[in-house]
Amino acid sequence: MLKPLGDRIVIEQVEEEEQTASGIVLPDSAKEKPQEGKVIAVGNGRVTENGERVAPEVKEGDAIIFSKYAGTEVKYNEKEYLILRESDVLAVVG
Amino acid sequence: MLKPLGDRIVIEQVEEEEQTASGIVLPDSAKEKPQEGKVIAVGNGRVTENGERVAPEVKEGDAIIFSKYAGTEVKYNEKEYLILRESDVLAVVG
Amino acid sequence: MLKPLGDRIVIEQVEEEEQTASGIVLPDSAKEKPQEGKVIAVGNGRVTENGERVAPEVKEGDAIIFSKYAGTEVKYNEKEYLILRESDVLAVVG
Amino acid sequence: MLKPLGDRIVIEQVEEEEQTASGIVLPDSAKEKPQEGKVIAVGNGRVTENGERVAPEVKEGDAIIFSKYAGTEVKYNEKEYLILRESDVLAVVG
Amino acid sequence: MLKPLGDRIVIEQVEEEEQTASGIVLPDSAKEKPQEGKVIAVGNGRVTENGERVAPEVKEGDAIIFSKYAGTEVKYNEKEYLILRESDVLAVVG
């Protein structure tokens, strides 16, 4: 099991289709498109300068969208995960 | 449904007419012009270093103006949205 | 109506005469000269890290001077406004 | 009257003699030399992240020295003033 | 014994196999891959601006993964260690 620290979370990335049937990539706009993932594990949350721990807003099993280049890839038990900070999560989908 | 995290909000962008009848763009000044949008969903608000959550000032349905290059484009159920931080919102129109 | 958020204010800019009778611009010094404006609307104020909202010092109708390149231009009901942060206001005139 | 905001103050700059009798500028050292001024008006002071306002240490009429390139020039009722932050004031002379 | 200060920890790095049988390095992606280590000693934790010390989340003996270029190499009693800040630890494995 991977137990992320502080405000970090572990997710499985969900690959999106970005190609047309003919295989051509069709960018929608110049703006950065976010990625989708599923939350696998959640840290205890960050500690504020007041010494209080902030409970994370996401929970295991949540489908999320997150900033494209955020996070660090981790391979664990032959599977690929991504470790993000909760602040890289834009929204929960559901 | 998209549930934004922390001080984030989900909006639908409102396209403004920026061209004259003949199709020529007429910039008003060199300063950056803000964009308009409608608030679709609102996060729980940011948490201060004192550990308190700050209630957002905007609410669902508000018409807002926001900084031009702020936010991340998201496509959800075939519709385009923009996820902003509340601090990118300049004013509520109404 | 435009309701600015947080520590933002909406102002109408007051144009100053910067030319001599013959139309020549006479810069007084190399230092940046501030601008004048009239306060149209005031936000609720910023929230400190202690979770307290700080009441703005300016109020509707105040004549102010502010940093030259501060703010964002907004057109609303065919009129031009400027949205500033209160921290861009140097002084109230009166 | 000019009422500065927050931790700002309004001063009249005092010109110092920097030339010898023959008109040659004699720099004393490569280090930046500060300027002198007289305090005309004082703001209410800055607000800390605890939500408390910090009473300014300078008061109207104080003679001060301040960092050379600090502040913004303002012309008001045909007179030139300088608006500084109190943190640009190095010392009170007297 | 090495007793790390504040939010620092001492770890032994665990070398991962990164080569195929034929000795060719096979990078999985362009993203930075984290490293593995075992916690040898833990500091007392950082002190917040409230003056409270935050208890570390990791403990001696924990297997961790951490950011690749984090930390400082230390040789002590003929053995190599790495001193990290706890914030460089991504997750505890176990």
Next chain:
Amino acid sequence: MLKPLGDRIVIEQVEEEEQTASGIVLPDSAKEKPQEGKVIAVGNGRVTENGERVAPEVKEGDAIIFSKYAGTEVKYNEKEYLILRESDVLAVVG
């Protein structure tokens, strides 16, 4: 009299001999060497974000060493002083 503001102090710089008898400068190392001074006046101390004023650790008459390029030169009553922040003081000698 010069009364420094906040966490500032006024010092008289003590010139150190840096040359050999033959007048050749002998730098000891590539690292920056600090300077010596005598404290002439002390400010009231900085105000923390909690709104509390921190009493300075140095006092009038203290011999101090400070970072070489810190501070602002001030000439007052024909004498040269240096205004530093207390945080530029490395140690009190005595």
Next chain:
Amino acid sequence: MLKPLGDRIVIEQVEEEEQTASGIVLPDSAKEKPQEGKVIAVGNGRVTENGERVAPEVKEGDAIIFSKYAGTEVKYNEKEYLILRESDVLAVVG
């Protein structure tokens, strides 16, 4: 005596052997190697934004390792010292 201010400490640097018998420097890796020292004097500790002073973790006589390029060299009574911030200390050895 040298009394360091705030979170500063005074140390004597311990020179390490970095050469082989034949005099050739054998760098172990490209990573920065820390230095060793002995604590001679300890400041009162830093003051947090809450106005509380944080007691230092190191004490006189401690053997420490610290970041290579940290600190300022000071010569006092013909001896060389180094003044560091406690945050530059990686670990106490003992």
